Amino acid sequence: MSEAISTKLNLNLISDRFNVADFGCASGPNTFVAVQNIINAVEDKYHKETGQNPAENITFQVVFNDFTNNDFNTLFQTLPARRKYYSAGVPGSFFRRVLPKHSFHIGVINYAFHFTSQVPKGVTDRDSPLWNKDMHCTGFNEMVKKAYLDQYSADIKNLLDARAEELLPGGLMLVFGSGLRDGVKMSETAKGMVLDFIGASLNDLAQQGVIEQDKVDSFSTPLYIAEEGELRQIIKENGKFTIEAFEDIIHPYGEFPLDPKVLAVSTKASFGAFLSAHFGVDMMRKVFELVEVKVRQEFSRIQNAKPGMQYFIVLRKN
Numbered sequence: 321m322s323e324a325i326s327t328k329l330n331l332n333l334i335s336d337r338f339n340v341a342d343f344g345c346a347s348g349p350n351t352f353v354a355v356q357n358i359i360n361a362v363e364d365k366y367h368k369e370t371g372q373n374p375a376e377n378i379t380f381q382v383v384f385n386d387f388t389n390n391d392f393n394t395l396f397q398t399l400p401a402r403r404k405y406y407s408a409g410v411p412g413s414f415f416r417r418v419l420p421k422h423s424f425h426i427g428v429i430n431y432a433f434h435f436t437s438q439v440p441k442g443v444t445d446r447d448s449p450l451w452n453k454d455m456h457c458t459g460f461n462e463m464v465k466k467a468y469l470d471q472y473s474a475d476i477k478n479l480l481d482a483r484a485e486e487l488l489p490g491g492l493m494l495v496f497g498s499g500l501r502d503g504v505k506m507s508e509t510a511k512g513m514v515l516d517f518i519g520a521s522l523n524d525l526a527q528q529g530v531i532e533q534d535k536v537d538s539f540s541t542p543l544y545i546a547e548e549g550e551l552r553q554i555i556k557e558n559g560k561f562t563i564e565a566f567e568d569i570i571h572p573y574g575e576f577p578l579d580p581k582v583l584a585v586s587t588k589a590s591f592g593a594f595l596s597a598h599f600g601v602d603m604m605r606k607v608f609e610l611v612e613v614k615v616r617q618e619f620s621r622i623q624n625a626k627p628g629m630q631y632f633i634v635l636r637k638n
């Protein structure tokens with residue numbers, strides 16, 4: 321990220337006021353690390369290229385965006401005490417405008433670029449040809465995958481249109497997230513396998529009569545994990561941004577720690593809220609107890625899964 325800012329951000333864009341925006345910020349603390357890294361990189365570039373002290377010349381402001389029901393109270397109560405920026409919250413869906421025209425210089429989206437605005441129509445309807453009997457769009461049913469991809473493309477184009485209006489000309493969007501390498505199905509990756517264990521656990525509980533099968537059948541998540549080629553095409557078709565970098569972040573120890581507990585807990589962290597909203601918190605906990613058992617039972621299959629992708633994309637406004 322520092323390298324992208326150092327090489328891709330035009331020095332002329334760094335003026336006495338510099339605005340950073342985090343879209344899908346949640347309630348911290350990751351967002352504080354992300355925005356501080358951006359500010360450090362901008363200061364570094366400014367100092368190296370002008371020889372001047374950024375602290376004396378630039379005022380930073382950070383705007384934090386998420387849904388209106390995000391826990392902004394926690395976010396603002398836990399802002400780092402030694403921060404060197406002013407802060408503001410901009411609630412609302414990032415698929416629409418949330419900021420004035422030309423109001424920020426660098427935007428970041430961390431692990432929020434795989435959300436859709438809704439579950440595609442038909443996917444939760446047992447009588448529809450698009451009915452998704454998997455827990456998520458893991459890739460077995462091509463029609464379900466296409467419905468998700470169409471929804472995702474429309475949503476991301478709206479997101480890019482809105483950011484293109486809000487971003488200053490020459491400004492950058494930095495996007496981190498989970499994706500798939502071209503041709504790899506979600507169900508072939510470790511994450512996809514764990515998602516399928518959620519579906520299998522829900523079906524086990526339905527068969528035991530603990531939850532209603534109808535409730536299980538009508539459950540799907542508003543997420544789409546895109547392939548690299550799909551992401552590139554959506555951004556190209558939108559036409560408002562140029563892809564300056566698209567990197568598959570390869571960690572020396574693999575995509576994430578391959579440990580049954582870590583896999584179950586991290587999936588609960590990202591998917592638990594969807595299950596709680598549909599089935600209640602107690603049922604969500606039951607489901608993840610079963611998921612952990614399944615992860616242990618199928619661990620050798622998970623260890624041989626195809627790699628997923630953690631991407632970093634740098635977009636420059638055209």
Ligand SMILES: C[S@@+](CC[C@H](N)C(=O)[O-])C[C@H]1O[C@@H](n2cnc3c(N)ncnc32)[C@H](O)[C@@H]1O
Nearest residue numbers: 344345346350386387413414415430431432435
């Ligand atoms: C997985 S969390 C990532 C949070 C944080 N960026 C991080 O990296 O730790 C995704 C966040 O995106 C937010 N989000 C999802 N869809 C959104 C939308 N349409 N508008 C604004 N925020 C959204 C969620 O509410 C959630 O806080």
